[in-house]
Amino acid sequence: MTDKERLFNSGILVESRPGAEEPPLSLWETKKNGLVVIECPQRIPCNPCASSCPTGAIIPFDDINDTPRIDYEKCIGCAKCVAICPGLACFVIDLTAGGEGKAVIKLPHEMLPRPEKGEEVSCLNRQGEAVAAGTVVAVTEPLKDRTVVVHVEVPRALMRDIRAVKVVKK
Amino acid sequence: MKTTEVLVIGGGPAGLSAALEAASRGSQVTLVDSDLQLGGQLIKQTHKFFGSEDERAGTRGYKIGELLFKELEGLKDCIDVHVNTTVLGYYKEDGVVSLSRGEEDYFRIKPERIVMSTGAMERLIPFPKNDLPGVYGAGAVQTLMNVYGVTPGKRVLMIGAGNIGLIVSYQLMQAGVDVAAVVEFMPKIGGYWVHAAKIRRLGVPILLRHTIVEALGEDVVSGAVIQAVGDKGLEGDPVRIDCDIICLAVGLTPTAELLWQAGCDMQFVPELCGYVPRRDAHMRTSQSHIWVAGDAAGIEEASSAMVEGRLAGLGAARSLGHVKDSDYDAGLASYWQRLSHLRAGEVGEKIRSGLEKCSCDAWEV
Numbered sequence: 001m002t003d004k005e006r007l008f009n010s011g012i013l014v015e016s017r018p019g020a021e022e023p024p025l026s027l028w029e030t031k032k033n034g035l036v037v038i039e040c041p042q043r044i045p046c047n048p049c050a051s052s053c054p055t056g057a058i059i060p061f062d063d064i065n066d067t068p069r070i071d072y073e074k075c076i077g078c079a080k081c082v083a084i085c086p087g088l089a090c091f092v093i094d095l096t097a098g099g100e101g102k103a104v105i106k107l108p109h110e111m112l113p114r115p116e117k118g119e120e121v122s123c124l125n126r127q128g129e130a131v132a133a134g135t136v137v138a139v140t141e142p143l144k145d146r147t148v149v150v151h152v153e154v155p156r157a158l159m160r161d162i163r164a165v166k167v168v169k170k
Numbered sequence: 171m172k173t174t175e176v177l178v179i180g181g182g183p184a185g186l187s188a189a190l191e192a193a194s195r196g197s198q199v200t201l202v203d204s205d206l207q208l209g210g211q212l213i214k215q216t217h218k219f220f221g222s223e224d225e226r227a228g229t230r231g232y233k234i235g236e237l238l239f240k241e242l243e244g245l246k247d248c249i250d251v252h253v254n255t256t257v258l259g260y261y262k263e264d265g266v267v268s269l270s271r272g273e274e275d276y277f278r279i280k281p282e283r284i285v286m287s288t289g290a291m292e293r294l295i296p297f298p299k300n301d302l303p304g305v306y307g308a309g310a311v312q313t314l315m316n317v318y319g320v321t322p323g324k325r326v327l328m329i330g331a332g333n334i335g336l337i338v339s340y341q342l343m344q345a346g347v348d349v350a351a352v353v354e355f356m357p358k359i360g361g362y363w364v365h366a367a368k369i370r371r372l373g374v375p376i377l378l379r380h381t382i383v384e385a386l387g388e389d390v391v392s393g394a395v396i397q398a399v400g401d402k403g404l405e406g407d408p409v410r411i412d413c414d415i416i417c418l419a420v421g422l423t424p425t426a427e428l429l430w431q432a433g434c435d436m437q438f439v440p441e442l443c444g445y446v447p448r449r450d451a452h453m454r455t456s457q458s459h460i461w462v463a464g465d466a467a468g469i470e471e472a473s474s475a476m477v478e479g480r481l482a483g484l485g486a487a488r489s490l491g492h493v494k495d496s497d498y499d500a501g502l503a504s505y506w507q508r509l510s511h512l513r514a515g516e517v518g519e520k521i522r523s524g525l526e527k528c529s530c531d532a533w534e535v
Contacts, residue, residue: 011366128373
């Protein structure tokens with residue numbers, strides 16, 4: 001087993017694959033509210049991302065086991081999929097928001113304590129390593145079901161790495 | 171002696187669904203469960219379920235349980251519920267089922283039809299000192315945390331990276347418990363990849379091709395020794411992990427005693443994790459008045475257990491003359507469509523090949 005395989009087989013995304021692809025950069029740069037980034041590379045029977053998408057940007061599945069495919073032109077960055085995905089595999093990354101050299105990631109969060117607006121949080125990569133500090137710009141609970149969507153401003157250079165936040169105990 | 175049209179044994183997702191379906195089709199149902207409340211494992215599932223809207227995907231498991239309880243409330247005139255009630259035996263000679271409510275109250279029921287939805291038991295693996303307090307099955311950890319609100323300890327070593335091991339690890343973290351690592355014997359996680367990604371990004375290592383060698387501690391668990399596994403057995407140096415809980419999530423096996431007692435044709439199917447009854451497309455066993463649903467029919471997910479329960483309840487109701495043929499055919503087709511969707515992916519491959527070994531289109535009369 002190569003190192004890459006070992007990582008992927010234990011739940012770490014190491015490269016883009018069907019169901020875990022990046023938006024085209026040119027559109028991404030200019031799309032207000034951001035574009036969805038989904039990391040769901042395994043065929044499993046699950047489709048709430050597509051069935052909850054208000055614009056059809058997550059293309060409706062032929063088979064419930066399909067991995068998601070995205071029509072980025074239609075994505076409005078609403079983060080409904082972020083809130084509903086049972087696998088917490090949907091993120092929205094907004095390159096038009098935040099300060100110079102920053103991006104805003106909208107990510108799902110189900111741990112206590114809840115981050116609060118204005119708070120500085122620790123940003124974690126796919127292996128749980130703290131790679132940066134981020135500023136929480138908003139916290140919403142779209143479905144009122146205890147999954148919150150944290151909007152966090154992060155260094156843009158790390159937008160491809162940061163996938164979770166952790167409240168730092170003071 | 172009490173009589174009933176349909177006796178449903180086990181009130182988890184499969185049994186609840188069977189009881190609801192049979193009652194909504196006009197059957198008089200008795201539903202018994204050995205636990206203090208209905209819902210089986212569903213009431214402990216705080217994660218959102220997969221599937222489609224039909225399976226209420228995106229809804230947390232215990233919320234799905236609440237929806238089923240609400241449906242039950244609407245049908246309470248047709249469903250007689252007995253909790254804290256264990257089926258002790260089935261007497262093939264006269265079709266009588268003996269039960270015990272609590273430890274004192276013994277009674278008997280003579281049902282016309284039975285749905286066996288007895289669920290599953292956890293497996294354990296042998297290692298030195300696995301009898302120390304602090305070695306738990308994942309089901310017990312979930313019961314403690316999610317039913318009684320008690321954390322089992324401070325730092326857990328999870329054995330097994332199937333869906334249960336991954337989900338319970340996540341729930342432990344939500345409860346504020348550290349997860350030292352998830353240890354998995356196979357070269358790949360067994361559960362859904364996204365469940366693994368969820369705990370990985372919160373810093374939990376998943377150690378593939380590793381196993382637990384022994385538990386440490388005198389009176390209670392104080393740690394564990396793990397080691398890598400290669401083609402020829404253990405390899406590399408043993409590693410000590412500090413933990414006060416060792417949680418075993420190494421698989422389930424169908425609870426099949428009553429099916430054996432009833433004389434159902436049984437078959438060992440490794441893909442379904444043990445002995446399961448042979449069944450036809452209606453979830454009917456070789457005993458023409460007994461249906462099976464859920465994990466008792468083969469270890470799978472709660473989503474498919476609920477659909478199987480619907481099928482079994484529908485079949486039992488029809489055999490009593492409560493369902494028109496056209497309604498039956500429509501129900502059968504729609505439930506099978508849902509099941510085949512749920513089982514279509516790569517994760518369903520094992521289930522599909524297992525079912526092929528123990529299914530028949532119809533029993534020969």
